[in-house]
Amino acid sequence: LERLFVYGLLACAVTVLVGAILGGMLIRRALLDRIQGISQTTAAIIEGKLSRRLAEPHDGEELRLLTQTVNRMLDQIEQLVTGVQNVSNSIAHDLRTPLSELRARLEELAITRPDTDETYAEIDAAITDIDRVMRIFQALLRLAEIDSGSRRNGFVEVDLARLGEEVTEFYAPVAELKEIALGFEAGEELTVVGDPVLIAQALSNLVENALKYAPEQGTIAVAAQRAPNGLALSVVDNGPGIAEDERPKVVERFYRVDGSRGTPGVGLGLSVVSAVARLHGGTLALEDNAPGLRATLVLPVHTVASHAMVERSD
Secondary structure (H helix, E strand, O other): OOHHHHHHHHHHHHHHHHHHHHHHHHHHHHHHHHHHHOOOOOHHHHHOOOOOOOOOOOOOOHHHHHHHHHHHHHHHHHHHHHHHHHHHHHHHHHHHHHHHHHHHHHHHHHHHHHHHHHHHHHHHHHHHHHHHHHHHHHHHHHHHHHHOOOHHHEEEEEHHHHHHHHHHHHHHHHHOOOOEEHHHHHHHHOEEEEOHHHHHHHHHHHHHHHHHHHOOOOEEEEEEEEEEEEEEEEEOOOOOOOOOOOOOOOOOOOOOOHHOOOOOOOOOHHHHHHHHHOOOOOEEEEEEOOEEEEEEEEEOHHHHHHHHHHHOOO
């Protein structure tokens, strides 16, 4: 009996050992297969195939969650890389025109040697081209500064009613020259916590767009008011407006609708407004005014309150 018991134990030990070795080899092979799949996908992404994604496993909740997280990260990386490529192409395209015009003017001056008046006229035109290039870089630098989040350090209390009134008064002479009725309305004192320079820049961009597309003897209404989901600055005009399918695209950098290609601008105005809204935790809404466009910059109340609590804690 003792001998049988010992033999039984040895047989069980050998069986367990063999099973453990075989199980380890199977697990190792399964892991190596998955690692090889990850390596192949990663290698394809490195080669430039940004659309490749990891295959989700059918077993193992943890591995499936990890794969989904990595795929979402790859989606975000693809969007960022594509955005950088599009912006780079747009910058090259938008800079080529003013720089080509500038070179042509200077070359013509060097060849023809015109009289003084014509020379100064061409110099003024060259300065205009340089200013256009500088506006592009200033807008891009402003967008980079907003996206970095560094401007949150300068958040203070901002009176939207006073800010809207000042911006409207600043553009009143331009509206008068185009015979456009530009008005401002604020029902009460509306105070938020944010960057006053950026909020004023965003509202100025909306007013400039309205002045650019509003017809002569048209109307532009600027208002600061309470909204169902926060505090709002709105600019309403009776111009041609923006088609519904174009509205999500106009906030992209350098995107311009077909009807605006003959007007001054580089397609960064609404991108800045959208970035300012994101920085403050708000939204930019573009709606049909029938006719015209209603652009609304909304700052949520809970975001304003949270910033105020942070300042008090500091």
